[in-house]
Amino acid sequence: MKYYYSDGEESYNSYDDDDSENYSSSVEDDAMDEDESCQSDGDDVGGDVVSDNDDDMPQAAERNDKGYIFETEADVRKRQDEVTASVSELLSVPWGLAAVFLRHCRWDAERLENEWFADERRVREAVGLTAEQGDAATSVNDRPLTCAICFDVHSAGEMISAGCAHYYCRECWGGYIHAAVGDGARCLVLRCPDPSCGAPVTRELVREVFAAGEDDDDDRARYEAFVVRSYVEEGTSKYVRWCPGPGCTLAVRAEPGSAPYEVACCKCRHVFCFRCGEEAHRPASCGTAREWVTKNSSDGENDNWVVANTKHCPSCRVAIEKNQGCNHMTCAAPCLHQFCWICLGAWSEHGGNYYHCNRYVAHAPENAREEERREHAKASLERYIHFYERWAAHGSSMKKAREDLERLEGGALAGFAEANGVSQAELGCLEEALALIMESRRVLRWTYPFVYYMDPVRDGKKIELCEHIQGEAEDSLEKLHKCVESEWDELKVTAAAPGAEFDAATAAVFAAAFKEYMLKLFVLNTATRNHLKMLVEGFESGLPEFEGTL
């Protein structure tokens, strides 16, 4: 398995012709580092109950030199526990309280220290403590006490308080915390049950209450999950973020001072912007991306889905949902009409190098004023749909490419290599192509919002230039994607089925076809990479939108 990194701090200059190894080389080193650095198991300090899946990759930290590292939830917990422990020692308070103070200061230890030594009382009061108050306390009084929740009398050892004078029995504490955990993050700001008392319920107290029973495992785990989420989400979010990839549990820590524009998750491959958490949106700025995403979501999910996912064949009108990434469509038999998914024009008109359907052509305005206004509204909607469709189409093609890549890596490639007597290294070009397709689609996708928010009148020239490079890049990309999808399928027809024997003649035919295919793929890879480089450079240079964001 390979991991692909790219990074926002680095310019796209690395996409040189002879640089095809650039994508994966540094990454394989990282994968090795990972094996060597499995020293921490992350649940020693706090004795946490939540265990991570063993196959979560970065045990300690997946380092790279791009200004960010990946961490598992256990790593994050460990850091959280470390900062809590050091603050606890420095302020001479129990660690449960240290965590409460830290949360109050958004997990910024330095801020807490400053505030604390400036005015300790104010910090204490801010979290609901009034006097010198300790942490979870078991009653020292040996007289039996009546619990003010269940009204039962309990022996002294069964009665616990949040460091204040209000003692409740262990069972009622359990119910109290259980109810809060069930409500969600409220459990982090839980106070002593006595309405007049603000004493915070600390992690330490929760741990003590849940110490006994296995029945409490769920509550304990949920509580601990909120604790770690607080650290990442409420806290130093300038530096730590969860990978927003669906189902991904890794966190990314940016090194101080760096806010990477593009972060590629080493586990789920999701590529996102560290600054805003959106999908990576280079060359568009965070603001543009946010505005665009908001605009899309306000236009009705269903409409978006229909617009983004189905179209009618321009020849036979059958409804089509696209299930491959390439925009060269061939309608189902018997129609077999070939057309461009984007502009629905006949594919034959796209022949040669002339690719033009990225360009928005406004309709000439009508004269009548009423008519003009209506046309204007329609045109602005049409304009939006134009950009939205292309943005969405790149997105779904990107997803398809990703699925293809995962399938290849999941054994399809190895199977093909074995059946046809070629080495897997020879097929590396194919993986590279898919990775490049994903990246190009992602970048191209975000060039659409970028252009959408330009002023068609004021920036006319600039838009023309953008659309030109965009078109070149898309043309090249479409060829590559087609080569990886349908032409690869054609090649597979000439190849041996798994387990079947090759006769010499067939083998020769296949070998020739294979060689030709690989050469073509190599050429297309190079061309697409160059176009991508030009695209990014073009959009990022001389376009004022970008100044100051990199």
Added chain:
Amino acid sequence: MANSNLPRRIIKETQRLLSEPAPGISASPSEENMRYFNVMILGPSQSPYEGGVFKLELFLPEEYPMAPPKVRFLTKIYHPNIDKLGRICLDILKDKWSPALQIRTVLLSIQALLSAPNPDDPLADNVAKHWKANEAEAVETAKEWTRVYASGA
């Protein structure tokens, strides 16, 4: 029976409610269901509800005391924090509930709410608007409603 394993706390609270009732408040459990209480609150003096007898129902859910009791006015009342279904906007019945509170404290809080309507945190929008626009008139309406719906019991 549903009442056979009633928590000790509920039994104790009930006993105390019956033996030492809070002034102006009576609460007695239903015979069929010991978690269901018939409540009567007297309109506090010097409030628009003075002289009225307000019926409420109070139910202790399974999670009680970890979850708050459910309380609702049965008598119609003109009050910015009580809607026409009798639902009450009171923090301790929602997010400020604590298991250290009791039926008694809840009912005392409701009684206090009658003395001090809070139109800034309204449940019945139109009543609250009325209250803010013309308090004297709203108070008159509240008195009128008390006479019509809450007298006689």
